[in-house]
Amino acid sequence: MIKGRNFLVFSDDWGRHPFSCQHIMQHFLPHNRVLWVNTIGLRLPRLSLYDVKRAAGKIASWTSNPPQEALPDNLRIISPVMIPFNNVSSVRNFNRWNVVRTVRKYMDEWDIRNPIFLATVPNASEYIGYFDECIVSYYCVDDFTIWPGMNLPGLVMEFEKKLLEKADIVMAVSDELYSAKKSVNKSTFLLTHGVDVDHFSTATVTQNRLLSLADIQGPIIGFYGLIDSHLDVEIIRMLLDWRVDWTVVLIGTKRIDLGTLESRPNFRWLPAVPYEQLPRYSSVFDVAIIPYVVNQHTNTANPLKLREYLATGKPIVTTAMAEVFRFKEHLRIAAKPEDFASEVDKALSDVVDLETRRECLKGDAWTDKAQMVSDWIEETLSAKSQAAAGVK
Numbered sequence: 168m169i170k171g172r173n174f175l176v177f178s179d180d181w182g183r184h185p186f187s188c189q190h191i192m193q194h195f196l197p198h199n200r201v202l203w204v205n206t207i208g209l210r211l212p213r214l215s216l217y218d219v220k221r222a223a224g225k226i227a228s229w230t231s232n233p234p235q236e237a238l239p240d241n242l243r244i245i246s247p248v249m250i251p252f253n254n255v256s257s258v259r260n261f262n263r264w265n266v267v268r269t270v271r272k273y274m275d276e277w278d279i280r281n282p283i284f285l286a287t288v289p290n291a292s293e294y295i296g297y298f299d300e301c302i303v304s305y306y307c308v309d310d311f312t313i314w315p316g317m318n319l320p321g322l323v324m325e326f327e328k329k330l331l332e333k334a335d336i337v338m339a340v341s342d343e344l345y346s347a348k349k350s351v352n353k354s355t356f357l358l359t360h361g362v363d364v365d366h367f368s369t370a371t372v373t374q375n376r377l378l379s380l381a382d383i384q385g386p387i388i389g390f391y392g393l394i395d396s397h398l399d400v401e402i403i404r405m406l407l408d409w410r411v412d413w414t415v416v417l418i419g420t421k422r423i424d425l426g427t428l429e430s431r432p433n434f435r436w437l438p439a440v441p442y443e444q445l446p447r448y449s450s451v452f453d454v455a456i457i458p459y460v461v462n463q464h465t466n467t468a469n470p471l472k473l474r475e476y477l478a479t480g481k482p483i484v485t486t487a488m489a490e491v492f493r494f495k496e497h498l499r500i501a502a503k504p505e506d507f508a509s510e511v512d513k514a515l516s517d518v519v520d521l522e523t524r525r526e527c528l529k530g531d532a533w534t535d536k537a538q539m540v541s542d543w544i545e546e547t548l549s550a551k552s553q554a555a556a557g558v559k
């Protein structure tokens with residue numbers, strides 16, 4: 168694993184929710200320093216309760232950084248003021264000026280020189296070249312141009328085009344994204360999501376029913392994650408109608424109205440729970456589900472929860488998104504939405520071999536993914552060093 172380096176990371180807010188870049192960077196922290204820059208979203212905000220709460224949280228983060236003693240060693244987090252209207256040239260110029268100024272200030276305070284620039288968000292392309300970075304890497308975790316609710320796709324495309332042109336390394340989480348980015352940047356690698364198998368294994372979790380679900384008598388059909396327009400609500404409705412003794416449990420932050428589902432006696436919604444608690448909740452699932460709409464966006468995605476579900480040892484039913492076919496022997500895949508309930512019915516009788524499950528995830532630990540990133544970075548640094556020596 169790479170050691171003694173400085174990383175400058177532009178990504179989602181550290182600690183807001185468990186995501187792949189944070190999982191990977193935790194494996195670099197013991198022997199490298201990481202200056203993490205919390206960024207803003209890519210779309211224009213709307214007058215919705217979610218956006219208002221999100222804006223309030225961002226404003227609060229601008230006035231106070233997390234106390235250093237609450238963070239892992241070698242990590243510092245900053246939240247420069249960024250205004251979410253990059254389609255306005257004056258705002259875009261202000262954001263560039265303020266972010267560069269703020270980041271440089273903290274780099275000087277921490278004596279960071281020649282950092283490895285790592286971005287997971289396309290708007291980070293605005294800051295390339297300002298920090299004397301030794302290499303630029305883009306970790307492409309999604310196609311943000313077609314993200315639900317995206318209202319600035321042209322601007323996002325412009326940001327990403329610049330990032331792809333400037334990056335020394337591009338890492339993409341799915342085959343679809345890999346193919347698309349490889350056509351622009353030849354130094355593109357496939358980096359699918361990882362998992363902490365031991366953390367999610369429910370074999371060692373106490374099987375007592377959680378208080379919030381203790382009154383449920385029949386099978387629990389469970390899902391956790393962001394509840395947004397990716398979710399096929401009609402599939403949930405069909406599950407509720409298929410068998411009244413089933414209870415469908417959705418756990419996560421709601422960004423959509425679930426309508427009449429919440430009035431059904433065999434439906435339960437719970438707010439998002441901490442990453443550390445997810446195995447306790449998934450341990451009570453009789454079947455874990457990924458009932459996503461299959462469309463252009465979900466076919467580029469690689470659901471992080473898929474490998475986590477696999478690690479739990481629970482039967483799994485999912486819709487037919489492109490990335491789930493990697494594990495088709497370990498899942499039930501509903502070819503059509505109307506097939507989903509019958510596949511769940513069959514899955515309730517499935518017997519899962521835990522050793523086979525663990526074997527299918529071999530090489531998918533977050534430590535494996537971090538090592539891959541480390542190897543690509545070291546190879547790139549070596550090639551650049553040799554090229555520079557050759558010029559001299």
